[in-house]
Amino acid sequence: MKTKVKGELDVCYHCSSGEISETSSGYVCRTCGTVQRTMKFGSKAFFEKTQFQYKIISKTTIGNVGERKMATESGKMQFLNKLDAIITHNKKVLNRASSLAETILEKLGRSKKDSSIILNKFIEILPYIRSGTTFRNPEKCIPWIIYFYYKEANIVIDLKTLLEVSEIEKRKFVAFRKKMELFWSTYKTRDRKKYVLTRIQGIVGYGILYNQSKKVLNKFWDFIKDSKEEVIAGLVTGISVTLLKREKLTLSSISRSLNISPSSLQKSIQRTLFVPLGIEDEVKGFRKRVEILEESGIFKDL
Structure with a gap:
């Protein structure tokens, strides 16, 4: 016969005695002899003090830290x-x-x-x-x-x-x-010229202005190739628009199509063409600078 350990809820429901024993007929109170209803086990080994058999503690592990480290497969695991x-x-x-x-x-x-x-x-x-x-x-x-x-x-x-x-x-x-x-x-090693022409085509389409831009691009490529592709496309298109007198297509609209600022094109024509060609520039404005270049004769064979 096993005697249950007394707990907070492990008492006889009839006389409140804690002397409960397990028999072949079930749990019986040794004080009054009453057969008990379903009992709740208390445990100090794997459950918290106020928890019971049906509620397992979270993060319960088998063995202590030292035992787990000593296991033969611990390193592999x-x-x-x-x-x-x-x-x-x-x-x-x-x-x-x-x-x-x-x-x-x-x-x-x-x-x-x-x-x-x-x-x-x-x-x-x-x-x-x-x-x-x-x-x-x-x-x-x-x-x-x-x-x-x-x-x-x-x-x-x-x-x-x-x-x-x-x-x-x-x-x-x-x-x-x-x-x-x-x-x-x-x-x-990509074909940067092809990409620039794609950007130009997106602005002016195909036609006379596109063909003029292509000629300008090929002639001055060695001077302007170190700039961003979008700046090159804007610079070449702006020069072609000025040479062909297409005043409806403004520098602002070209810059807006390429997501760049008009000032970047004005600085680019100064840095990539005026300085390398040794042309003195005291005027302001993109169109006037293109006209100065035209007067110098560098666009003669276009």
Whole structure:
């Protein structure tokens, strides 16, 4: 016969005695002989003081810390747990990157089929980006990959729209481009002239003005090639508009189409043409500067 340990609720419901014994007929009060209803066990081994058999303590483990460390497979288990955590994390990152690429492409009006190419490029360059840096985050890296991927393919992506639909900042542009050029070799060797002509075509379409812009671009490429593609497109278009007397197409509208400022074009014509050609410039205004260049005869064979 086993005698139960007395607890707060382990008493006879008839006489409140704590002398309860287990028999073949059930639990019986030794004081009054009453057979008890279902009893609740109290335990000090695996349950809290005020908890009972039906409520298990959370985070209950088998053995103490020392015993678990002494287990023959403990080292292997730690390695497998770490490996599992790494694999799970990487999988989560790739899932986020894939989903983000599809969302941004949809908002940019591009095909979701390109998301697989964007994801593969992300996987390719990820090992080159140091852990703990901003661009290992898919939310910061994927938008720039999309931008430069389409730029390499000579497809125009509006940077302003990209900034609006993503979590990137324009000031991070230069930082990412410098890193990207280290591991995206095909971007450095892309056909920049073709991209510039694509931007020009987006402003003026095809026709006389486009053909004139193409001639200007080819003639002065060595002078202007170090500028941004958007600035080159604006500079060449602005010169062509002035030479052909197309006054309806203003410098402001050209700059607005390329998301650049008119002042950047005025500075560009000074830096890339006036200074290298040794032409003194005391006048202000883009159109007047083009007229000075025309008077010097450098546009004679266009």
